[in-house]
Amino acid sequence: MTAAPRHFHYVKNDLCAEDVTLQAVAEKYGTPLYVYSAAQIRDNYRAYDVALSRTLGRGAYTICYACKANSNQAVLELLRKEGAGADIVSAGEMQRALAAGIAPDKIIFSGVGKTAEDIDAALTAGVVHINIEAEAELDLIAAIAKKRRVTAQVAVRVNPNVDAGTHAKITTGKKENKFGIDIEAVPALFKRGRKLAYVEMNGVAVHIGSQLTSLTPFKRAYQRLAKLVVTLRQQGATLTRVDLGGGIGIAYRGDETPPDLHLYALMVRDVFAGLGVHLCLEPGRSIVGNAGVLLSRVVQIKKGTAKSFAIIDAGMNDLLRPALYDAYHGLSPVRKSSGRRLTYDVVGPVCESSDIFLSAEKLSPLSVGDLVVLRDAGAYGAVMSSAYNARPPAGEVLVAGKKHARIRHPQTVQDLIDQDIVPAWI
Numbered sequence: 291m292t293a294a295p296r297h298f299h300y301v302k303n304d305l306c307a308e309d310v311t312l313q314a315v316a317e318k319y320g321t322p323l324y325v326y327s328a329a330q331i332r333d334n335y336r337a338y339d340v341a342l343s344r345t346l347g348r349g350a351y352t353i354c355y356a357c358k359a360n361s362n363q364a365v366l367e368l369l370r371k372e373g374a375g376a377d378i379v380s381a382g383e384m385q386r387a388l389a390a391g392i393a394p395d396k397i398i399f400s401g402v403g404k405t406a407e408d409i410d411a412a413l414t415a416g417v418v419h420i421n422i423e424a425e426a427e428l429d430l431i432a433a434i435a436k437k438r439r440v441t442a443q444v445a446v447r448v449n450p451n452v453d454a455g456t457h458a459k460i461t462t463g464k465k466e467n468k469f470g471i472d473i474e475a476v477p478a479l480f481k482r483g484r485k486l487a488y489v490e491m492n493g494v495a496v497h498i499g500s501q502l503t504s505l506t507p508f509k510r511a512y513q514r515l516a517k518l519v520v521t522l523r524q525q526g527a528t529l530t531r532v533d534l535g536g537g538i539g540i541a542y543r544g545d546e547t548p549p550d551l552h553l554y555a556l557m558v559r560d561v562f563a564g565l566g567v568h569l570c571l572e573p574g575r576s577i578v579g580n581a582g583v584l585l586s587r588v589v590q591i592k593k594g595t596a597k598s599f600a601i602i603d604a605g606m607n608d609l610l611r612p613a614l615y616d617a618y619h620g621l622s623p624v625r626k627s628s629g630r631r632l633t634y635d636v637v638g639p640v641c642e643s644s645d646i647f648l649s650a651e652k653l654s655p656l657s658v659g660d661l662v663v664l665r666d667a668g669a670y671g672a673v674m675s676s677a678y679n680a681r682p683p684a685g686e687v688l689v690a691g692k693k694h695a696r697i698r699h700p701q702t703v704q705d706l707i708d709q710d711i712v713p714a715w716i
């Protein structure tokens with residue numbers, strides 16, 4: 291199990307992030323606001339590190355945090371200090387990882403649709419390997435590496451055609467998905483790649499999806515990958531690295547049972563034992579997901595006969611996952627109240643019907659002005675926010691023990707206006 295979010299807890303009736311009440315945080319920084327627990331992020335990272343080091347031994351693996359889950363510089367620096375590398379899917383994320391001091395030799399560049407500029411930036415920085423997701427990418431990398439007179443380390447992201455058994459919009463390892471290269475096509479691609487100058491084909495990678503709650507699809511994909519390693523070596527490839535991707539889920543509803551990390555590590559050892567490859571892992575959600583909440587205030591209660599609407603000051607522009615993936619984020623009051631539970635639809639203020647966080651949810655009575663949190667919002671929350679409806683995205687605060695600090699400048703509507711340019715000829 292990934293660590294339960296023990297750093298958000300009630301002290302008497304007050305919900306706290308570590309040693310700080312969220313009431314105090316809201317008073318100081320306002321709402322809506324993302325609040326992260328540094329200790330929870332560390333615990334989550336260390337849970338991986340402990341499970342892997344015990345099972346595989348130190349030096350056998352690198353944990354490359356998937357920056358896209360939450361790429362705030364403070365989060366990246368915190369993880370860098372824990373020893374994390376980075377998995378990046380754009381040149382922008384690479385710049386963020388480098389700015390946080392993450393060494394290029396711990397940065398993996400994944401992602402479909404890399405441009406020549408992206409590849410040039412990656413080769414200039416000297417990332418440890420580029421995961422190619424299309425055959426044509428190989429020629430592009432070879433041409434740029436030749437021009438730069440550097441040797442590009444290349445891994446092939448394999449589409450193993452395994453159903454991750456997760457939400458369709460976060461499934462990435464089936465034949466019909468845009469990600470990776472069909473497993474059957476990989477041996478021929480390696481043969482071709484090995485003839486290219488300035489390219490070293492040294493790895494294979496998979497990432498079959500996100501929010502997986504069973505080990506079975508991982509095992510199936512990894513077994514296919516291990517078999518592929520043997521096949522590729524038989525044809526003369528020197529494979530040194532296997533990238534296992536991310537995808538381990540977290541308990542959003544509380545009744546999911548995400549894979550135990552020790553069992554995951556044992557399974558990985560069983561599948562790859564004896565192959566003598568360096569393993570890379572790319573967890574994102576399971577590192578930061580339960581380490582963040584979206585703190586918000588109830589702005590209106592609209593009572594109906596069957597149910598009531600609780601309208602809060604956070605919207606889909608702040609947290610898109612429910613609208614995008616039908617994702618569930620539970621709601622907790624910042625101050626526990628008593629009284630018979632009522633049925634609410636919890637919605638944001640954005641002018642879209644999909645701006646709904648919870649529907650027909652039984653909650654303790656809510657009143658205008660109450661503070662609430664949407665839980666487990668640390669991953670794919672702030673990074674996906676937008677300024678839709680001219681709503682500046684929620685700010686971000688990091689708590690560590692009794693300490694707390696803003697980790698992103700709050701934007702104002704004036705900032706949004708100032709970004710626009712009105713040509714003189716209008």
Ligand SMILES: *Cc1c(COP(=O)(O)O)cnc(C)c1O
Nearest residue numbers: 356400500536537572573574575
């Ligand atoms: C998104 C992504 C990850 C992280 O996935 P999580 O489900 O957040 O662990 C890892 N690797 C790649 C290539 C990704 O695109």
